[in-house]
Amino acid sequence: MSTEILSPELLARAAKIKVLLMDVDGVLTDGKLFYFPDSENKMVEFKGFHSHDGLGLYLCHFAGILTGVISGRTSPATVERARILHMRYVYQGNLDKVAAWEEILKDANVAPDEVAYIGDDLPDLPLLKRAGLAIAVNNARIEVKQAAHFTTEHNGGEGAVRDAAELILKASGLWEKAAGRYELAGAST
Numbered sequence: 001m002s003t004e005i006l007s008p009e010l011l012a013r014a015a016k017i018k019v020l021l022m023d024v025d026g027v028l029t030d031g032k033l034f035y036f037p038d039s040e041n042k043m044v045e046f047k048g049f050h051s052h053d054g055l056g057l058y059l060c061h062f063a064g065i066l067t068g069v070i071s072g073r074t075s076p077a078t079v080e081r082a083r084i085l086h087m088r089y090v091y092q093g094n095l096d097k098v099a100a101w102e103e104i105l106k107d108a109n110v111a112p113d114e115v116a117y118i119g120d121d122l123p124d125l126p127l128l129k130r131a132g133l134a135i136a137v138n139n140a141r142i143e144v145k146q147a148a149h150f151t152t153e154h155n156g157g158e159g160a161v162r163d164a165a166e167l168i169l170k171a172s173g174l175w176e177k178a179a180g181r182y183e184l185a186g187a188s189t
Contacts, residue, residue, distance in 0.1 A: 006150075010150055010167075010171075011171045012171075013113070013133045013149055013171075014116070014170075014171035014172065015171040015172045016114050016133075017114060017115065017132065017133055017168045017171075018066065018108065018114040019066045019068070019108050019110055019115045019116070020060055020066070020068075020115075020116045020118070020164065021067070021068050021070055021089065021116070021127070021131075022069055022070075022161060023069070023070065023071055023119050023123070023124050024047075024069050024073065024075070024092075025047075025071065025073060026140075026156045027119065027156045027157070027160060027161065028049060028053060028069065028081070028161060029049060030156055030158060031156060032048075033045060033047070045075055045076075045077065046077065047075060047077040047078070048157065049157070050158055050162075052159040053160070053161035053162050054084070054085055055162065056162035056163075056164070056166065057085040057086075059165055059178035059179055060165050060178070061085065061086040061087075062177075063169055063172075063174040063178040064174070065168065065169070065174070067085070067086075067087045067088065067089070068088055068089025068091070068104060069082060069091065069092070070091045070100045071092045071093075072092075072094060072095040072097070072123050073092065074093040078090065078092060091103075091104070095123045097126060097127050098127070098130075101115075101117075101126075101127050101130060111132075112130050112132055113132030114132055115130075115132055116133035116134075116135060116168060117131040117135065118135040118160065118161060118164050119134075119137075119148075120137045120141065120144060120156050121140070121141050122143060122144070125143065129147060133150065133168070134147055134148045134149045134150070135148055135149070135152065135167075136151045137152050137154070137156035138151060138153060138154055138155045138156075138160060140156070150164070
């Protein structure tokens, strides 16, 4: 993603970000839920996560940007993915996401304008309206896109989180630190 075509206002918002939060289903995944029976015939949920998003979150972690999820659903797969990616915050099981938001801001000792939130559907609107950088995935509901400062190039579960991570890292001057070890030509662009 080239930051040259983005507005100065958007880049200024992105440069302030110290915490990147997101929904799970429809953002970190494509929103599809798969259920399969286990050996006792109990249903087990499976989710698919994109490796591009994973690397974007890892780059944020490496650069010192805290990450986390606030999800209305509860899933062991989300806990495991968050653990693998060194996400500091994992809040699940409540469609009223504001309480989790407030706890995270207090714990991280940040102001709302230092937090980005990525959403895709109506339960995300209260946090998008509070975030310093509100991000909608490309296939988000229209109300979410209207509330966002930035809409990703990719759909949820297909690289949208990576789009957001790159925007933040590049705007804040942390891209070279995070991705430079991969010997990118022009890593700072």
